[in-house]
Amino acid sequence: MKFIETRGNDGKHATQVSFSEAILSPIASFGGLYSPEGLPQLGADFLSAHLAADYKGLARDILAAFDVDIDQAVIDEALALYDRFDDPANPVPVVKVKEDLYVSELWHGPTRAFKDMALQPFGTVLSSLAQQRGEEYLILTATSGDTGPAALETFKDRANVRVACMYPDGGTSDVQRLQMVTEDAANLKVIGIKGDFDDAQSALKRLLGSDTFREKLREKQIFLSAANSVNFGRIIFQTIYHVHSYLELARQGAITLGEKVYLDVPSGNFGNALGGYYAMKMGLPVEKILIASNRNNVLTQLINTGRYDLRARNVVATTSPAMDILKSSNIERVLFDLFGPARTRELMEQLDSEQHYELSAGELAQLQGIFAADFCDDEQGKAYIKEAFAGGYLMDPHTATCFKAYENCRSAPLKTIVYSTAEWTKFSPVIANALTGEQGASDIDALKSIAAEAKIAIPAIIAELFDKPIAQSEVIDKADIEQTILDFL
Ligand SMILES: *Cc1c(COP(=O)(O)O)cnc(C)c1O
Numbered sequence: 001m002k003f004i005e006t007r008g009n010d011g012k013h014a015t016q017v018s019f020s021e022a023i024l025s026p027i028a029s030f031g032g033l034y035s036p037e038g039l040p041q042l043g044a045d046f047l048s049a050h051l052a053a054d055y056k057g058l059a060r061d062i063l064a065a066f067d068v069d070i071d072q073a074v075i076d077e078a079l080a081l082y083d084r085f086d087d088p089a090n091p092v093p094v095v096k097v098k099e100d101l102y103v104s105e106l107w108h109g110p111t112r113a114f115k116d117m118a119l120q121p122f123g124t125v126l127s128s129l130a131q132q133r134g135e136e137y138l139i140l141t142a143t144s145g146d147t148g149p150a151a152l153e154t155f156k157d158r159a160n161v162r163v164a165c166m167y168p169d170g171g172t173s174d175v176q177r178l179q180m181v182t183e184d185a186a187n188l189k190v191i192g193i194k195g196d197f198d199d200a201q202s203a204l205k206r207l208l209g210s211d212t213f214r215e216k217l218r219e220k221q222i223f224l225s226a227a228n229s230v231n232f233g234r235i236i237f238q239t240i241y242h243v244h245s246y247l248e249l250a251r252q253g254a255i256t257l258g259e260k261v262y263l264d265v266p267s268g269n270f271g272n273a274l275g276g277y278y279a280m281k282m283g284l285p286v287e288k289i290l291i292a293s294n295r296n297n298v299l300t301q302l303i304n305t306g307r308y309d310l311r312a313r314n315v316v317a318t319t320s321p322a323m324d325i326l327k328s329s330n331i332e333r334v335l336f337d338l339f340g341p342a343r344t345r346e347l348m349e350q351l352d353s354e355q356h357y358e359l360s361a362g363e364l365a366q367l368q369g370i371f372a373a374d375f376c377d378d379e380q381g382k383a384y385i386k387e388a389f390a391g392g393y394l395m396d397p398h399t400a401t402c403f404k405a406y407e408n409c410r411s412a413p414l415k416t417i418v419y420s421t422a423e424w425t426k427f428s429p430v431i432a433n434a435l436t437g438e439q440g441a442s443d444i445d446a447l448k449s450i451a452a453e454a455k456i457a458i459p460a461i462i463a464e465l466f467d468k469p470i471a472q473s474e475v476i477d478k479a480d481i482e483q484t485i486l487d488f489l
Contacts, residue, residue: 001040001067003232006336007032007345019068020129023122023233024137026226027208030345031352034232035333040065042243042283047257050247055082055091058247059121059240065282066236074128078121081154085109085116092117092241094248097393100413101406102254104245105420106272111179112423112462113322114272115150118229118237123154123161125233126225130160138217138489139163140207141227142200144268144322145172146422148190149179151227156185163227164189164485166200169475171321174443175426175462184471189488192475196315198326203481204228213482220489229271230329238275239282245417246284255415260287262409262416264402267291267299268323270330272419277334277370289371290409290416292401294318297375298326304373306364308347309356319378319430320398322421327351338366376404382434389435394454396422397430424450425462 003022009015010029017025022034042065050058056079063075085091086108094104109116130137139161141151148165155163167180169192180190193200207213208226217224229235242263249255263286265273273291280286293300295316302308308331315324336344350357359367376384384403388395399420406416424431428446432438435453438446444466447458476484 002037003034004037004341005029005032006035006332006341007348008341019066019232019236020070023126023231024129024223024225026231030349031205031209032341032345032348033230033329033332035336036066036232039278039281040067044258044283046283047243047247047250050243051250051257054089055240055244056080058244059237062240062243063236068236070125070129074125077128078124081120081124084120092244092248094245094252094417095393096252096254097388097391097418100415101418102245102249102415103393103395103399103418103420104241104248106241107420107423109150110461111146111149111153112426112459113146113150114419114421115146116153117241118234118271119147119150119154119227121237122227122231122233123151123158127155127158127161135160136222137161137225138222138485139225139227140204140485141165142197142204143167143172143180144197144324145176146322146426147228149176152180152183152188152190156183156188158187162187162189162222162489164191164488166191166193166203166481168193168196168200171196171317171324173321173427173429175428175465178465178468181470181472182465182468184469188472189485190472190474191481191484193481194475194477196317197321197324198315199478201228201325201327203478207482207485216486217489222489228329229269229274235271235274235278235330238271239278242276242279243284249415249417258285260285260414262287262290262406262414264290264292264405264416264418266320266323266398266401266419266421267293268325268328270299270328270334272421274330274333277337280370281337287412287414288409290402290405291371291373292405293373293375294320294323294381294401295375295377296324296326299328299331300373300375302331302373303367303371306359306361306367307356308351308358310351311355319381319427320401322398323401334367339363372405372409374405374408376401380404382430385431385434389454394424394431394450395420396424396427398422398427423459425459
């Protein structure tokens, strides 16, 4: 399988690249992204043949269908990391929460959020490629809270890879921050930025696109790559669990194979939803993909009106900070897939220069044939958390946004798979507030009160964080990012 560029070719980049090349250098011509030239068709036979497969077996065969240029031994080593999840036999449990609502729990990995699903195997793949080529890589990552811990965890002490991770200071939960600043491997650098996530992501994109920065790295014989979901090496692993979740519903007798379902995805940078889009295009029986947002509802507006409009908009801080994003990078791959490179380049350049674009009526109809969208504010989210808890299910505020989309966006009584992206431990003050009304608790106090309320223990992996020494304490202005990273190298 070859990868082509979402904004067309500038004559300097190769017109098509392999999977490994798309992973190692994820930014394409004109600031575009790499997308698969075509998608494998899985079909009904593939689904029935995998009813009895375990997660790793399914993953192996989907990667084979994509015909990725990665040695099988490396893929097997990467997939073996799912054995570190709570239940190696089923790293992604799918739990029935309402009559036709099933929750696919993507957070049973080492950092307790869904980023582990892709970043765990991605770390092995990237480090192996770097070693095979005898090259050193710098992975730049900007995080709203969960990508950082997952990237640090996967690359910690790995050969030929260094990581510089930028997070918005004050924009993450205590647990997320502690997961990052307590990492002390020599190949990791964690940098707090005075600003919000979009500031951190813009800084990342600027460095990735900067020829002078690249030149300075080249002097040190270091290549640059990114671990955000602009990297297709993450998206491919995020396609797998959508197929798995569908098969789980069939295994549980909730559906028969071929029956359509809704996928209901809490969305920020649109990587999770894009994985669902590809799974649908590959033949998974999906009626529609429901895009759940918080008050940073650019995606709700795009899907409901065809307008992507950042004018007069600033990121608002919500109780689901991993979705506090206005520039949702991966929607570009959907535009490319539906409307082609020329139109995608036109739209994305208009967004850059004028802060908005508008789809034609025909384009909007195509988008609405695949997606429906709604957003959920913090108060509504708390009410869903409380209601689900009363029914015996404890969930985090990102997952809660999906419950509103479930109520408002379905037009057929089909089974719905809600994707749960974080364990309750990562956003405990909001959950404690929803359950008990308590205000302003620190993470540790909130963890204790939820544990008492739900009669469960705080997982050791989280409790231990509060006693670990802080290894990374730098918080800097945006303007100093480049120098700080060069100093680290
Ligand atoms: C990253 C993240 C999201 C958003 O996922 P995207 O793939 O960026 O749309 C939602 N919830 C949590 C908890 C996350 O960490």
